Structure formats: structure tokens, C-alpha cells
Amino acid sequence: MTLSTAKHRRSRAAHKGDTATMMLTSLMDIFIVLVLYLLVNQSSGIVLETPDHVVLPDSGVDTLPRQSVLIVLSEQEVRIQGQPVVAMSEVLTSNEQEIAPIRQAIDRIKADAQNDPARAGLRTEVTIVADRGVRFSLLNKVMRSCADAGYGKISFAVNQK
Amino acid sequence: MFKRMRQESEELELTTLLNVLVVLVSFLLLSAVFSSITIQELNMPQHADRTAGINNASPPVVIEVMLRHDALEIGNGKDITDRLPKAGDRYDTATLSRKLKLLKDRNPGNRDVILLVEADVDYANMIGVMDALKFVEVPGPQEGSKMLRITLFPHVTVGEAP
Numbered sequence: 039m040t041l042s043t044a045k046h047r048r049s050r051a052a053h054k055g056d057t058a059t060m061m062l063t064s065l066m067d068i069f070i071v072l073v074l075y076l077l078v079n080q081s082s083g084i085v086l087e088t089p090d091h092v093v094l095p096d097s098g099v100d101t102l103p104r105q106s107v108l109i110v111l112s113e114q115e116v117r118i119q120g121q122p123v124v125a126m127s128e129v130l131t132s133n134e135q136e137i138a139p140i141r142q143a144i145d146r147i148k149a150d151a152q153n154d155p156a157r158a159g160l161r162t163e164v165t166i167v168a169d170r171g172v173r174f175s176l177l178n179k180v181m182r183s184c185a186d187a188g189y190g191k192i193s194f195a196v197n198q199k
Numbered sequence: 200m201f202k203r204m205r206q207e208s209e210e211l212e213l214t215t216l217l218n219v220l221v222v223l224v225s226f227l228l229l230s231a232v233f234s235s236i237t238i239q240e241l242n243m244p245q246h247a248d249r250t251a252g253i254n255n256a257s258p259p260v261v262i263e264v265m266l267r268h269d270a271l272e273i274g275n276g277k278d279i280t281d282r283l284p285k286a287g288d289r290y291d292t293a294t295l296s297r298k299l300k301l302l303k304d305r306n307p308g309n310r311d312v313i314l315l316v317e318a319d320v321d322y323a324n325m326i327g328v329m330d331a332l333k334f335v336e337v338p339g340p341q342e343g344s345k346m347l348r349i350t351l352f353p354h355v356t357v358g359e360a361p
Contacts (some may be wrong), residue, residue: 047210049226050250062213062214062217063213065217066213066216066217066220069217069221070220072224073220073224073227076224076227076231077227077230080227080230080231083296086236088236093321094236095300095322095323095326095327096238096323096326097230097239097326097327097329097330098330098334098336098348099238099239100237100328101237101238101239101240102235102237102238103236103237103238104238113337121221132354135209165238168322169322170321170322170326171321171322171323171358172321173318173319173320173321173322174316174317174318174319174320174321174325174359175318175319176286177322177325178316178318178359181241181357189243191240192241193238193239193240193241194238194241194322194326195236195237195238195239195241196236196237196238197237197324198237199221
């Protein structure tokens with residue numbers, strides 16, 4: 039590019055300068071509003087991952103999830119923190135009130151998190167992610183196993199209505 | 200000429216700001232969570248070795264709601280005061296909320312309720328009834344205004360029905 043054409047362009051840009059700035063300003067306004075909106079709406083809560091085949095029930099509560107031990111009850115198995123722990127058929131047929139493999143898995147997680155302040159939620163809280171068709175008898179066994187392991191706060195994950 | 204140059208440099212500054220904003224917007228859009236999952240909190244029944252202390256400190260008014268496979272029952276710890284049969288496939292949670300609202304008006308300081316569930320009730324129904332125990336939605340004072348949410352008994356203890 040020669041100097042003269044550059045100069046020419048510049049002067050042309052300066053002529054059109056007013057309208058171009060105006061357009062940019064309105065675009066920027068939109069962006070700023072968008073950024074603010076997204077910043078405000080950004081939830082600080084922890085995102086719960088639910089498997090596709092687990093359909094959560096709907097509820098009107100608005101408490102956000104917190105850091106906790108995640109227990110997923112699906113049709114085939116019980117998963118704790120993503121690790122398969124015990125088969126569902128075994129839990130259903132068990133006559134015991136407490137399910138030993140669940141209890142042991144939770145105890146292990148609790149021991150792991152014992153001296154880590156960043157994982158304090160893993161010592162006291164449990165979130166149960168269960169399909170809407172799960173029977174209470176099964177839930178009761180899982181809840182009892184958690185309570186026996188010393189977890190005082192139990193919550194159920196639900197879809198916000 | 201000098202004035203023109205200054206105008207041009209202003210434009211350039213805007214562009215960099217715009218770039219930053221575009222990056223910010225795309226980042227925030229990507230990290231935004233649209234389907235939100237919330238949690239339904241429970242009050243745990245205490246261990247057997249601590250029940251002695253609990254009995255002394257327990258509030259005089261006990262509200263129990265029994266969730267049976269065919270009906271909802273409201274009790275006061277000794278006997279059952281109301282029985283709401285299941286209508287078709289659904290539990291009558293609206294009437295339950297209304298009855299509990301009356302109880303709440305009588306004992307405004309009470310925040311605890313005991314929910315006793317039968318073994319073969321499914322989870323979705325249990326959550327629905329827990330919602331009805333925690334709050335009730337009433338129409339606002341003006342026509343067409345938003346539903347007002349009144350908190351009933353947010354501390355729900357879940358146990359097995361006898």
C-alpha cells in the first residue's frame with residue numbers, strides 16, 4: 039500500500055467516522071447489557087450431572103445444590119461419586135435396613151475428605167439423585183446407610199418447575 | 200487534520216473493547232446453565248441414642264403427615280385427624296396444603312413436620328407431598344398478580360410409616 043492511498047483511505051474513514059462510531063456504540067450497549075445480564079444470572083451453585091435415563095421429579099423449591107457426596111440411583115446400579123458401588127437388584131432383594139457396600143463407600147469418601155477444608159461438604163452432606171419411579175423402601179435403605187455413616191444432611195435433587 | 204486523526208483513534212479503542220466484550224459474552228453464554236437442578240432438603244431423624252434429649256426439647260405440637268399408597272393422612276402424633284383419599288392417580292396435595300395452612304395459622308412458630316411414607320410409594324409423589332408441606336401458593340391480592348408463596352413447615356423429617 040502506498041502512502042497516498044493510505045492517506046486517501048484515512049481521510050475517507052474520517053468522513054464516514056461519525057456514522058461508524060454511532061453504530062459501534064449501539065452494538066456496544068447491547069453487548070454490555072448482555073454481559074451484565076449473563077453475569078447476574080450466572081449461578082454460583084454446583085452443576086449436578088444426571089444420567090440421561092434418570093428422570094428427576096419436579097419441585098417448586100429453589101435451594102441450589104451444594105458440594106456433597108452424590109448418590110445416583112439408576113435402574114441397574116447405585117453410583118456414588120460416579121463409581122458403581124452395588125447392583126440395584128441386590129439392594130432391592132436385601133432384607134437388611136442398611137446396605138453395607140454403600141456404607142463402606144461413603145465411609146471411604148469421608149475418610150478421604152477428612153483433612154481437606156476444600157472438600158468440607160463431602161464430610162457432612164449427601165445429595166440423592168433418583169429416578170421419579172424409585173420406591174420409598176429403597177430410598178429409605180439408602181438414607182439409612184448415609185445417616186449411619188454420619189451424614190446428617192440429606193437432600194434430593196429435583197428439577198425446578 | 201489533527202481533529203480527524205483523534206476521531207480515528209477513538210474508533211480503534213472501541214474495537215478493542217468490543218473484542219473483549221465478544222469474548223466475555225461467548226464465555227458467559229457457554230458457561231450459563233439453562234436447565235437448573237435444585238435440591239429438596241431433609242431434616243434427618245436423629246439416632247436412637249440421642250432420642251432421650253430430643254424428647255425433652257421437642258415442641259408440644261407434633262404434626263405428622265402419613266403418605267399411604269391410597270391416601271394422605273394428617274395426624275398429631277397420637278391419632279389421625281384428617282384423611283384425604285387419593286383422587287384417581289394423584290394425591291390431594293391442594294387440600295393438604297390448605298389443612299396445613301390452618302395448622303400453621305394456629306402454631307405460627309412451628310417449622311417442623313414429620314412425613315411418614317409407606318414403602319411402596321414412589322419418589323415423585325413423595326417430592327410432590329414434600330412441596331405441599333413446605334409451602335402453599337395462594338393468589339395475590341390483585342386480580343392477575345403473581346401467586347404468593349407462603350412458607351408452611353420447611354423442616355421436613357422423613358420416616359417410614361407404621
